[in-house]
Amino acid sequence: MTTRVRPSNKRCAVIGGSGFLGKHLVEKLLDRGYSVSVFDIRQSYELPGVAFHLGDLCDKRALLPAMKDVSLVFHCASPAPASDDRGLFERVNIQGTRIVIQACIEAGVQKLVLTSSASVVFEGTDIKNGREDLPYAKKPIDYYTETKIEQEKLVLEACDKEKGLLTVAIRPHGIFGPRDPQLVPILVDAARRGKMKFIIGDGTNLVDFTFVENVVHGHILAAEHLRPDSPICGKPYHITNDEPVKFWDFMSDVLVGLGYAAPRYHLPYALVYGLALLLWLLALILRPLVSFKPTFTPMRVALAGTHHYYNCERAKQDLGYKPVVSLKDGIARTVQSYPHLRQGA
């Protein structure tokens, strides 16, 4: 007879735990007394109390050992949005998430917390104080977002009290903080190439940028509130800094903090969007002959020139969420953490 070990509710697995958000989440979970299995395609660090399992999440046999005796799984793995590889996004975010759900059921996991994205409702036009009940985007801005929508639906539909798997999705927006490999490095690269002189539009568009520790806090609150009788089962939750900021003020604060000049000259939004569209088409047509990746993609111009900020009242009410780090402190800590990206370094 085999005796099934009842998973301890302080044992969890983080799929994507080697990544930017994943590692911050792992560090906080350890602080809170959890023991953690990390499942990722790569190992980016070593920490006492963390067991690494390496593999592709599309491979259930590789995943299952990471879920052994685990009651709670965080799924925060995804290919980077910049890869723009439709096949890869579909394989990892859609088929892979189906496999993650099957593995959770087989391994007897009780709770699955997905890192989704607030962009699942964004179509490239203004969203002001958007709530979770906005419909999913019919025309998502890129393949990454298209597959994040399907991924979120799969995870929320898998919530089944009878089967014993409870699920919830966290929708962060514009995550930034120490060790982020995207936002600050892309910005500094653009500044070093002299491309950060211009403000797209009138510069008043408000956006959410969310400090990584607030996103981690939202995930852990969701996991700890996920019980069969709680209202959060099968629902998505916006997690933001709750301080929408002008996109260009945020960019300027980071640039000036790192010793670069803030953008000053305005360009009309429609003109830049049109140029970005032309460049994108040109890159598509010339792809068989030359490969180039424009800095100004239509998607980036839309992100830089429209309002996109979200209401996180539902997380406050159901999870007791409140940001733990203000935007000002988050920016200061982020800037300090990138000495190698400073002007002149």
Ligand SMILES: NC(=O)C1=CN([C@@H]2O[C@H](COP(=O)(O)OP(=O)(O)OC[C@H]3O[C@@H](n4cnc5c(N)ncnc54)[C@H](OP(=O)(O)O)[C@@H]3O)[C@@H](O)[C@H]2O)C=CC1
């Ligand atoms: N950063 C942001 O602003 C936002 C992020 N999100 C979501 O948050 C989550 C975490 O994002 P972030 O930390 O920025 O991303 P990262 O790329 O830093 O982390 C993702 C991790 O998952 C790994 N991974 C990718 N594919 C697989 C696979 N097939 N099997 C196993 N592991 C895999 C990555 O490895 P490798 O690096 O080798 O690909 C990486 O270690 C993602 O789901 C993302 O969609 C949502 C909103 C905003």
Ligand SMILES: CC(C)=CCC[C@@H](C)[C@H]1CC[C@H]2C3=C(CC[C@]12C)[C@@]1(C)CCC(=O)C[C@@H]1CC3
């Ligand atoms: C809130 C949110 C979804 C943030 C996402 C982060 C990235 C999409 C941005 C990080 C750096 C940004 C950036 C631009 C667009 C959006 C980002 C990639 C530009 C390309 C916009 C046009 C410019 O003038 C240069 C910018 C460089 C930085």
